Amino acid sequence: MASSLISRQFALSLQKNLHLSAPGCRYVSKAAPKTQLEFDYDGPSMKTSVPGPRSEELRKQLGHIQNVGAINFFCNYEESRGNYLVDVDGNRMLDIYTQISSIPIGYNHPDLLKLLSDPSNLSTLVNRPALGILPPENFPEKLTESLVSVAPSGMTRVQTMACGSCSNENAYKAMFIWYRNKERGHNTPSEEDLSSCIINQSPGCPELSILSFMGGFHGRTMGCLATTHSKAIHKLDVPSFDWPIAPFPRLQYPLEEFTRENAQEEARCLEEVEDLIVKWRQKGKPVAGVVIEPIQAEGGDNHASSDFFRGLRDIARKHGCAFHVDEVQTGGGTTGKMWAHEHWGMEDPADIVSFSKKLLTGGFYHKDEFQADEPYRIFNTWMGDPSKNLVLSEVLNVIRRENLLEEVNRSGKALMTGLVELQAQYPGMLSRARGVGTFCAIDICDDGTRNRILITARDKGILLGGCGDRSIRFRPALVFKEYHVHLFLNIFNDVLAQLK
Amino acid sequence: MASSLISRQFALSLQKNLHLSAPGCRYVSKAAPKTQLEFDYDGPSMKTSVPGPRSEELRKQLGHIQNVGAINFFCNYEESRGNYLVDVDGNRMLDIYTQISSIPIGYNHPDLLKLLSDPSNLSTLVNRPALGILPPENFPEKLTESLVSVAPSGMTRVQTMACGSCSNENAYKAMFIWYRNKERGHNTPSEEDLSSCIINQSPGCPELSILSFMGGFHGRTMGCLATTHSKAIHKLDVPSFDWPIAPFPRLQYPLEEFTRENAQEEARCLEEVEDLIVKWRQKGKPVAGVVIEPIQAEGGDNHASSDFFRGLRDIARKHGCAFHVDEVQTGGGTTGKMWAHEHWGMEDPADIVSFSKKLLTGGFYHKDEFQADEPYRIFNTWMGDPSKNLVLSEVLNVIRRENLLEEVNRSGKALMTGLVELQAQYPGMLSRARGVGTFCAIDICDDGTRNRILITARDKGILLGGCGDRSIRFRPALVFKEYHVHLFLNIFNDVLAQLK
Numbered sequence A, B: 001m002a003s004s005l006i007s008r009q010f011a012l013s014l015q016k017n018l019h020l021s022a023p024g025c026r027y028v029s030k031a032a033p034k035t036q037l038e039f040d041y042d043g044p045s046m047k048t049s050v051p052g053p054r055s056e057e058l059r060k061q062l063g064h065i066q067n068v069g070a071i072n073f074f075c076n077y078e079e080s081r082g083n084y085l086v087d088v089d090g091n092r093m094l095d096i097y098t099q100i101s102s103i104p105i106g107y108n109h110p111d112l113l114k115l116l117s118d119p120s121n122l123s124t125l126v127n128r129p130a131l132g133i134l135p136p137e138n139f140p141e142k143l144t145e146s147l148v149s150v151a152p153s154g155m156t157r158v159q160t161m162a163c164g165s166c167s168n169e170n171a172y173k174a175m176f177i178w179y180r181n182k183e184r185g186h187n188t189p190s191e192e193d194l195s196s197c198i199i200n201q202s203p204g205c206p207e208l209s210i211l212s213f214m215g216g217f218h219g220r221t222m223g224c225l226a227t228t229h230s231k232a233i234h235k236l237d238v239p240s241f242d243w244p245i246a247p248f249p250r251l252q253y254p255l256e257e258f259t260r261e262n263a264q265e266e267a268r269c270l271e272e273v274e275d276l277i278v279k280w281r282q283k284g285k286p287v288a289g290v291v292i293e294p295i296q297a298e299g300g301d302n303h304a305s306s307d308f309f310r311g312l313r314d315i316a317r318k319h320g321c322a323f324h325v326d327e328v329q330t331g332g333g334t335t336g337k338m339w340a341h342e343h344w345g346m347e348d349p350a351d352i353v354s355f356s357k358k359l360l361t362g363g364f365y366h367k368d369e370f371q372a373d374e375p376y377r378i379f380n381t382w383m384g385d386p387s388k389n390l391v392l393s394e395v396l397n398v399i400r401r402e403n404l405l406e407e408v409n410r411s412g413k414a415l416m417t418g419l420v421e422l423q424a425q426y427p428g429m430l431s432r433a434r435g436v437g438t439f440c441a442i443d444i445c446d447d448g449t450r451n452r453i454l455i456t457a458r459d460k461g462i463l464l465g466g467c468g469d470r471s472i473r474f475r476p477a478l479v480f481k482e483y484h485v486h487l488f489l490n491i492f493n494d495v496l497a498q499l500k
Helices: A008-018 A053-063 A110-117 A119-126 A139-145 A164-184 A191-197 A259-282 A306-318 A340-344 A386-401 A404-425 A447-459 A482-499 B008-018 B053-063 B110-117 B119-126 B139-145 B164-184 B191-197 B259-282 B306-318 B340-344 B386-401 B404-425 B447-459 B482-499
Strands: A084-086 A092-095 A157-161 A209-213 A287-292 A322-326 A352-355 A362-366 A430-436 A439-444 A465-467 A471-474 B084-086 B092-095 B157-161 B209-213 B287-292 B322-326 B352-355 B362-366 B430-436 B439-444 B465-467 B471-474
Touching (some): A053 B139, A110 A119, A139 A386, A139 B053, A164 A352, A209 A259, A287 A306, A386 A404, A404 A430, A404 A439, A447 A471, B110 B386, B139 B386, B157 B164, B164 B362, B209 B259, B287 B306, B404 B482, B439 B447, B447 B465, B447 B471, B447 B482
Parallel strands (some): A209 A287, A322 A352, B287 B322
Antiparallel strands (some): A352 A362, A465 A471, B157 B362, B352 B362, B430 B439, B439 B471
C-alpha cells in the first residue's frame, strides 16, 4: 500500500541519495550504520492499540489520585531503548516527541547507565544540597564541564533552577532588578523601596513589564504565564499582569515564494514592538525586558528570519530593555546547533538565555551585568539539582564524541526533504513544512485530521506531538539518525494514504 | 568552662532523666543507643575555621560563574553521615539546619544508598518522563506508597511538582480555577473568557486575589512572591499583585503568662482577615484563597494557637475562600507529626496542603473539588520527578521502621527543655524559646549577636540557621536524637558563655 503512494520522483531521489535497500518498496536507509546505535531497537513493534489494556488499568488506578486526562499511556522505561519508547502493553514506538522534547540522547543510553551505576556518584543522588549555600566540592567543576562548556556567545555566568518555569521566573526577576538599578543609577534601594515592597506596592514592587509575543509560551507559573499566549486553556481563570503583547510574524510558505510579503510582515511586527515599548513607558509600566523563543514551539512552530531577531535585538537595546531568549524547547542541539539563536549569526545576540528540558536541569545564562547585586535575591532552597548536572555533563560528552550535532543536521535535512515531498504528494492535507535541524513541523488541513493522524501514526508505532491549532511537531532525540527518518517517512506515508 | 555555666537544676534534671555519664561536666546522653545510628559520627570535629582554605578556593572558582554571596562553605557529601555535614576542609559539623530543612533522615542513610545502588532502579534515574502524559508503570504504586500513604486528613489527591514555589503557584491556580467555576455555576468558560485570557485581560484572567499574612513566606516566583512578606530583599524590584495581607499574631512568651493578651491578639488578627476579605470583594478583587504556614518559618518562627487556625479556617469557609496550608517547611515529620496542621486536631483542616523540602519532591494535596476540570490546566513538562518519589518512598519506610516521629517528639522535648533552661541562664541574651517537635527557635537580643552566635557555633562544629530579624531556628533531620540534643546544648552553652 505504501509504495504506490510515494511519488516516483521521491522514491527515485531517495534511492539515489540514500542507497535504498528496496527501491520502490518500503525504504530503509542504510546510511547510518546500526552499530552506532547498538542500544536501539530496529523498528516499531505493535501488540495492541494504544493505550492498551494494561495502560487503561493503570490509568484507572492513577485516576483515584490525580487528573489523568492528559495521559497518553503508561511506559516501560526499563525496556525502552534509544529512539524507542516501550509501553506497558509491550508496544514499541519510534519516539519523535521524546517526553515533550526533553530526552537528549534517547532512552537508557549505555553511557548514562554506566555513569549512574558508578558507586562514586551515589552520594550525589542521595544528598541533595541547598546549592546556593552549601554546594558540593565538585560543583564548580561539574558546572564548567556541563553548562559553562556550552555557554552561548557572550555569557560565562549561569544559574541553575529546578524547571523551565522557575528558570524564566528568575530570569524575569534578574531583568527587573537590573532595570531598577539602572533607573536608580545605583544599587542602593531607598527606605521607601524597602517598606513598600514588603506590602506589594510601588516603588518597591515597581510597575515594570515584560514584552512578549502572541503565540509565545514561557511557562505556567504566574510571572511566566503573563508572557504565555499560545492556548487559552493555559491561562484561563488565572490573574495576570497588564504587560504588552506583540504580534509574532506569521510567515507564508514556501519561504522563497513569499520573500517580499514575509519581510513586510516581519517589519510590521517590529514596528508594533517599538510602538508597544513606547506606549507602555507612557503608561508608567516600562518594559524591562523582551522575551522571545527562537522558534515558537507550543504556539505552533512559528519561525522568523534572522533579520527579524537582529532587528528585535536592536530595538530592545535602543530602548534600554533586556533581551531574553527562551531556549527551553529549542536549546540542547535539536536545531543542529547547541542554541537555536546561534543560527542568527550575531556576536551579541542576547542578555539572558534560559533553558531546561534537554539540558536536564532548568536555568539561565546571563551577562555579568544581570547578576543580582546581592545574594538571596535570585535564590531558593534547591536552586537546581547537582545530580542533573552530573548526567548533563555525560550527555554533552556523548554529543561531542558521537558528533550528534552533525547527525542532527543530516537527519534534519532528510526529514525536511521527506516532508516537502510528502507535502507535494498530499497538497490538500499537508502544508507549511518547516524546520531547522530536526526541529521540524508541518501543518495539517484541520485539527480533526491532525488528531486522527497522530492517533493512527501511534497505532502504527510512531509517536508524534501536536502544537498550535493544527500542526504536528517533530521532536526526536539527538540520536535520531537518517535511518530513523526514513523509517518514519515510510510509516507516515502509510498513515496519510490511509486518511486521505 | 561549659559545666559551670549550666544551672545546677538543669544539670541535675538531665542527670536524673538521662543517665548522664559525667554529671556536672559536659553531658552526653546515653538514652539513645548509638547503634540506632551506626551511620552517624560521634561528634563534631573541627580542623580549620569555616569557611576553610579549600572552601575559599572553590568559592573563588564558582564566583566566575555565579553569585557566591550566600555560600557558607563547600561540602564533602561523600564523607557526610547522619547528622554530620563534612566540609571540604575536613571539618565535621553537627547539622541542625540540614540544607534549609530539606534532609529528612540525615546524610548518606544506608537504606537510601542501598536503594540507589539497586540496578532495578537505574532506569528511573536515567529516563525522566513527562509525568503528565507518559508516566512509568510503577507511578501509581510509588505515589500510593509514598505521598498518598501520608496524605493529610480529607485528601486523597496529590499532584507532584519540581519545587516548593511551583507547588504553591499551581496550588494558587487550582484555587483560582475552583473559585471561577464556582462563580460561573458551571465549568464552561464563555467565548469572552477564552478570548480575553489570551491577552491577560478579564474576565478570562480575572481580578482574583490570595490573602496572605505579614511575615509569611511561600516562595519566590511571581505568584508566590505576591504572598511572601518576610524580608524586603526577596521582593524588591519585582512587580506584584494588589492582594490583601493580614497581620499574623505576634504572641508574647512565655505563653502561659500571656493567655489573655495572646487570645486578644489572635482575635484581632482574625477580625482583620475578615475585614480584608470583605474589603477586597468590594474592590472587585475577591479572595479566592487564604494561604498560611502552620508556623511562619522564614519570617521568624512565628507560632499561633490551634484556636487561631480553627477560627481562620471557619472564616475562609464562611466567605467561600479556599484554605491552603503551606507545609513546605513544616511538613515531613519535623513537628512530631507528619503535617504540622495535624496538631490543630481538626477533621477538615484544609482544602489544599502544599509540600516540598523533606518530602524530596514538591507538590500539593487537594480535595476532590480542587482538581482542575480539564487536563493541561495544571501541567508542565516534568510535573515532578519519579526518582524523588522512589527515594521518598524509602524515606517513609525508614521513618516508620525507626519510629522517627516518636524520636522527634522525644528530642524536641529535650531541646525545648534545654532552650528554656538556657534562656533562664542568659535572660539578657535569649528569649521566646518556642517549638513543636524539633521545629524550635529562640530569639537573640539583636541581629548582630545572633549572627555572632551562628558563626561562633559553626566554628565549634554546630551548624544552625537564622530566621526573621533575630531568631535562630533549629531544623535538624528526623534522626536527630536526644544524644545529639545534649551534644548541641553543651556546645551552645559554651558559645553563649563566650559571647555573653
